[in-house]
Amino acid sequence: xxxxxxxxxxxxxxxxxxxxxxxxxxxxxxxxxxxxxxxxxxxxxxxxxxxxxxxxxxxxxxxxxxxxxxxxxxxxxxxxxxxxxxxxxxxxxxxxxxxxxxxxxxxxxxxxxxxxxxxxxxxxxxxxxxxxxxxxxxxxxxxxxxxxxxxxxxxxxxxxxxxxxxxxxxxxxxxxxxxxxxxxxxxxxxxxxxxxxxxxxxxxxxxxxxxxxxxxxxxxxxxxxxxxxxxxxxxxxxxxxxxxxxxxxxxxxxxxxxxxxxxxxxxxxxxxxxxxxxxxxxxxxxxxxxxxxxxxxxxxxxxxxxxxxxxxxxxxxxxxxxxxxxxxxxxxxxxxxxxxxxxxxxxxxxxxxxxxxxxxxxxxxxxxxxxxxxxxxxxxxxxxxxxxxxxxxxxxxxxxxxxxxxxxxxxxxxxxxxxxxxxxxxxxxxxxxxxxxxxxxx
Amino acid sequence: xxxxxxxxxxxxxxxxxxxxxxxxxxxxxxxxxxxxxxxxxxxxxxxxxxxxxxxxxxxxxxxxxxxxxxxxxxxxxxxxxxxxxxxxxxxxxxxxxxxxxxxxxxxxxxxxxxxxxxxxxxxxxxxxxxxxxxxxxxxxxxxxxxxxxxxxx
Numbered sequence: 001x002x003x004x005x006x007x008x009x010x011x012x013x014x015x016x017x018x019x020x021x022x023x024x025x026x027x028x029x030x031x032x033x034x035x036x037x038x039x040x041x042x043x044x045x046x047x048x049x050x051x052x053x054x055x056x057x058x059x060x061x062x063x064x065x066x067x068x069x070x071x072x073x074x075x076x077x078x079x080x081x082x083x084x085x086x087x088x089x090x091x092x093x094x095x096x097x098x099x100x101x102x103x104x105x106x107x108x109x110x111x112x113x114x115x116x117x118x119x120x121x122x123x124x125x126x127x128x129x130x131x132x133x134x135x136x137x138x139x140x141x142x143x144x145x146x147x148x149x150x151x152x153x154x155x156x157x158x159x160x161x162x163x164x165x166x167x168x169x170x171x172x173x174x175x176x177x178x179x180x181x182x183x184x185x186x187x188x189x190x191x192x193x194x195x196x197x198x199x200x201x202x203x204x205x206x207x208x209x210x211x212x213x214x215x216x217x218x219x220x221x222x223x224x225x226x227x228x229x230x231x232x233x234x235x236x237x238x239x240x241x242x243x244x245x246x247x248x249x250x251x252x253x254x255x256x257x258x259x260x261x262x263x264x265x266x267x268x269x270x271x272x273x274x275x276x277x278x279x280x281x282x283x284x285x286x287x288x289x290x291x292x293x294x295x296x297x298x299x300x301x302x303x304x305x306x307x308x309x310x311x312x313x314x315x316x317x318x319x320x321x322x323x324x325x326x327x328x329x330x331x332x333x334x335x336x337x338x339x340x341x342x343x344x345x346x347x348x349x350x351x352x353x354x355x356x357x358x359x360x361x362x363x364x365x366x367x368x369x370x371x372x373x374x375x376x377x378x379x380x381x382x383x384x385x386x387x388x389x390x391x392x393x394x395x396x397x398x399x400x401x402x403x404x405x406x407x408x409x410x411x412x413x414x415x416x417x418x419x420x421x422x423x424x425x426x427x428x429x430x431x432x433x434x435x436x437x438x439x440x441x442x
Numbered sequence: 443x444x445x446x447x448x449x450x451x452x453x454x455x456x457x458x459x460x461x462x463x464x465x466x467x468x469x470x471x472x473x474x475x476x477x478x479x480x481x482x483x484x485x486x487x488x489x490x491x492x493x494x495x496x497x498x499x500x501x502x503x504x505x506x507x508x509x510x511x512x513x514x515x516x517x518x519x520x521x522x523x524x525x526x527x528x529x530x531x532x533x534x535x536x537x538x539x540x541x542x543x544x545x546x547x548x549x550x551x552x553x554x555x556x557x558x559x560x561x562x563x564x565x566x567x568x569x570x571x572x573x574x575x576x577x578x579x580x581x582x583x584x585x586x587x588x589x590x591x592x593x594x595x
């Protein structure tokens with residue numbers, strides 16, 4: 001039995017651990033295009049601000065691959081999957097035969113429709129290499145613009161502000177974190193970030209990055225002969241110098257970060273016969289339409305137990321758990337994925353935010369209860385459907401929020417005591433006694 | 443194999459000595475309650491949660507789940523299972539305090555530590571500190587016990 005895993009992040013690592021729960025012996029080959037051993041992507045903002053060093057980035061300890069009998073093929077691109085012959089074709093032309101294959105190649109950043117984004121000084125914020133390059137370019141007093149006020153963009157903004165940059169965050173949406181927060185929550189978070197020194201330009205699309213990209217770029221060789229002071233001027237001109245908006249307004253910048261979401265890396269399955277929608281379609285065992293081939297993580301479109309539809313859920317916990325289930329099944333075990341849900345926990349300048357499920361959806365079929373204390377930046381919003389919790393927002397106090405997550409996951413009826421969920425000290429003791437007694441079986 | 447602290451609701455009187463001795467055991471003065479509370483400027487938060495409502499009370503701590511949501515959800519890999527000792531552990535050096543584990547734990551058994559850069563804190567069964575967990579050893583009513591179990595969660 002030969003296992004091949006494409007991807008070296010949470011889903012790929014989850015699969016290694018899943019396989020090894022069932023099969024300690026057969027070899028695993030793990031292919032990834034990045035050169036690094038598995039690292040935690042959310043840590044890149046902490047690396048940027050210098051809170052952790054490269055050695056602290058590991059998602060697993062250094063001996064992980066050896067201990068689990070994994071041969072890594074890093075810095076290796078997959079050209080295509082040959083499902084007929086059961087082999088992965090690498091871009092070097094080399095063939096990797098597999099008996100069980102996991103597609104866990106993740107996602108990549110959406111390229112926003114902004115002119116001039118190939119100008120020097122424009123970065124994505126998804127991979128370790130992105131922040132390594134960025135870290136060498138930013139210093140105290142620089143001006144940064146972040147396009148996209150989602151989780152990634154705001155973590156980038158926080159790190160840059162900590163480094164002493166003047167940071168502007170722009171988004172098409174009039175609200176920050178618009179995919180997970182409602183207007184009330186978004187205003188609290190924006191207020192907190194503004195107070196911490198981040199500037200916002202919301203509701204106006206950015207349309208272009210200006211600098212002098214192409215014209216001067218061709219002269220690079222000649223620069224070497226110039227005196228240092230002239231060369232400095234040219235180098236600066238070749239870099240981004242402003243971010244322009246639809247209304248003509250422009251912000252002067254030294255660096256631009258693009259963080260407008262991610263989409264699945266579907267190129268590797270093109271022409272393979274593996275069925276896709278937004279992501280690779282998988283069943284409850286995380287198998288694709290082709291037996292022996294599984295998919296997990298950001299690349300996959302699996303069951304969402306809250307929205308009750310197949311959906312790409314691009315969060316790390318979901319990726320790990322899908323990977324683990326896929327791994328168990330690849331090794332001949334029998335595991336079912338009960339379905340995932342959107343679940344995020346993040347903090348900015350000390351303000352904690354936790355959301356899960358249908359956190360910000362307004363729909364007549366849903367009942368919403370809220371409690372807000374804007375002065376103390378504390379907010380709770382519970383969303384119910386048919387008397388059961390299907391989503392929440394907790395800002396300021398996220399203590400024990402996992403009990404709420406479990407209420408969603410287990411579909412516990414909460415009708416009649418939903419107001420209690422709004423209190424920060426909500427605990428296990430507040431569950432109806434029959435629910436509490438069975439909690440460990442849930 | 444997992445080991446965990448279990449409670450007997452009918453025996454718990456909500457005296458909170460479990461919290462007191464948990465704090466003491468994880469303080470700079472593990473053997474001295476008075477010093478722990480009076481002299482340790484960084485006195486830790488308790489890793490056990492006393493829940494109380496009317497006559498009902500119990501002291502809840504990490505269930506050391508067989509399928510731990512916190513470990514699977516951890517963004518950095520700081521949470522893990524120590525298979526030899528049957529306990530879910532946090533590498534505090536590696537934790538960034540994102541609280542994904544807090545949002546994942548169905549028991550609400552993980553809390554933030556105090557300090558400038560808080561990290562996830564949970565029951566470690568006093569392993570490497572005491573023979574039996576401090577809460578178990580000091581419960582006046584034997585409402586807490588150390589249990590070895592096959593499956594959980």
